[in-house]
Amino acid sequence: MSTLSYETELDKVLKGDNICHDLPVSQLVERALDKKEGILTSTGALRATTGKYTGRSPQDKYIVEEGSVKEKINWGSVNQPISKEVFENLYKKVLGYLQSKDEVFVSKNFAGADKGYRLPIRVVNEYAWHNLFARQLFIRPSKEELASHVAEFTVISAPGFKANPMVDGTKSETFIIISFEKRTVLIGGTEYAGEIKKSIFSIMNYLLPERNVLSMHCSANVGDEGDVALFFGLSGTGKTTLSADPSRHLIGDDEHGWSHTGVFNIEGGCYAKCINLSEEKEPQIYNAIRFGSVLENVALDESRKPDYDDTSLTENTRAAYPLELIPNSMIPSVAGHPNTIIFLTADAFGVLPPISRLTKEQAMYHFLSGYTSKLAGTERGITSPEATFSTCFGAPFLPLPAYRYAEMLGEKINQHNAQVFLVNTGWSGGEYGVGKRMNLAYTRAMVQAALLGELNSVETIVDPIFGLNIPARCPGVPDEVLQPKETWADKEAYDVKAKDLAGKFQENFKKFANVSDEILNAGPTV
Known part of the structure; x- marks a missing residue:
């Protein structure tokens, strides 16, 4: 199947009466509440739970083995190959599944704050709260940018569609598949929103080095004198906490590029781990969790106040919020x-x-x-x-x-x-x-x-x-x-x-x- 046929097939689906395009935050929250996808907390944030998948599913992540990337990818347990035929079969099934839904949510965004390297993306979601998550985590286009936006990569997320490994060629009901030739990410069988964010990061980690830009899993901030700091680290080491410094300007908390002109954030929001979060120790993050923000798998007390010390759902509790909710954040998030x-x-x-x-x-x-x-x-x-x-x-x-x-x-x-x-x-x-x-x-x-x-x-x-x-x-x-x-x-x-x-x-x-x-x-x- 050619790229053109993929675009035509997807475009046809996205012209359906059930498609909700670029809804504002307030309407996405309303839709999520109407559909009982989540509940409002005492802070105004939307809390959603993700069922049995409370983290990424690395064993279910694949890259389509295509001619243009076959000799470049570091194949192995991280980058698992999957055939074009398996991808095409699942792609058609997922599109058919979405056509049967009452509502499907689509938003246009960017990855990359530096306009010289940014990637126009489109996110297609079965769930309203996932579309809200994507809207807050990626870079939101202005009205003028939205009018001329042409997506170069599309993420399609259908958590309710579960693969049949015996028929569909996957390891389990869950799949996260990247096709670089078809410029598409296909996600099914998992409600964990982090898969949407990290699939785009994986794509940028392929595209940016090809343009001599170092892509990095790090947070970054900048002082008043223009001095830039990077913080590399795995989950739980303090990237988000230490970069959210009230005396400095936050560039971003997780994903960046380093070009010949300097550093830029790949995202437009933060995805903070919030286990044991407290206002005393991390006031900037704590106070960013309000209306428009998304809490993932955070326990609530009787008054719907988040209990960040409660690990009954998972230790991987998360908060997603736009960068501008952090005081002193750098907008646009570009520095030297x-x-x-x-x-x-x-x-x-x-x-x-x-x-x-x-x-x-x-x-x-x-x-x-x-x-x-x-x-x-x-x-x-x-x-x-x-x-x-x-x-x-x-x-x-x-x-x-x-x-x-x-x-x-x-x-x-x-x-x-x-x-x-x-x-x-x-x-x-x-x-x-x-x-x-x-x-x-x-x-x-x-x-x-x-x-x-x-x-x-x-x-x-x-x-x-x-x-x-x-x-x-x-x-x-x-x-x-x-x-x-x-x-x-x-x-x-x-x-x-x-x-x-x-x-x-x-x-x-x-x-x-x-x-x-x-x-x-x-x-x-x-």
Whole structure:
């Protein structure tokens, strides 16, 4: 089937009487309430639940094996190939399914705040609340832009349509399929809204490097003097929390591009993890959750007040809201080249320093490693902390070989003389269950010192196992906190745990056989 026939078939469906085009936020909320897709909370936000799928389904994500991309994609467990025939069959079935619905919701948006690199997209949803989610998370066109908007990629999400693996060639009832030639994402069998957001991110991670733009899974902010900071990290490490700084302007909380002119947000909203959210610790995020925002799988009390400490539905509770609800946000979310880059990790073993200064080679090593910890209780079967490595801090969303992104980062660090730091927002004084989570006030003080350049020339102490340069002093932080071993009562237990984690780093890094000796030797030694 040609691209033209796909467009004609979809356009025909989207001309139906059941199609609701570009509804404003208020009407999408009304439709979601009428359809009992969610309820209004005491804050005015819409709360929806997503059933058994409360997170992404990586085993059900595919890329169509097409001639134009076949030699470029890094095929494997992350980028699973699927045939054109399977995609075409499901595509026709999903379109037929949507035609049978009373209402289908369509919105036109953009991905990429820099107009030189933005991607016009269209999102087609079975659910009104999903369309509201997409409207708030992507970049909303002006009236003039809407009139001339021509989508270059379409996301079609039909959670109520479930695949039959025996007939449809999938692994389960759920599927997330990207076709680069047909410029289409097909989603079915899951109500988790994050699949919509992350499918577009995966597409941008393919398209932007082709234009010599580094796509990044990071948050970003900028100071009054134009100094830009990037915060890389996996879910739960503090990307959103640390970038929402009242003294700086938020560029974005999760996805960015770095071009020859500077950094730009790929999105127009934030998708914050809100487990244990409090107004005291994270006032900007807390106060952004109001009418127009979407809460996903958050428990409510009798008065419909969100209970952010309740994990009865999932630990992966989420809040989606437009960027402009954060005070001091940067609109449009475009800025210059980064001065400071921070890699965030939540080390549940309690052995990594709370902050360390990285050489360019160490930066490349830790970028490729993408380390953090999974905690006991967060996934079935995990009874103690587990080390997890996600290349470039975003492996599930990288269609191209990892080293492509790492090389681009290294080049940009060189070109713009960016200072790179590794910050551990995890445990201190012992591993999870023994020590305590790093004091957020201390982490903020360390990040602030890094952003102000106060750690660039301070005396450092080299960690004997990880080889990291640990600042001997940092304003607002007790000296002993900076040296992880000093916070442990049992020093021998620290050595055992540190060597164990170092070995895990080395074992994981064996898959990067093509890196230089300088990068390889920048990792821990045992």
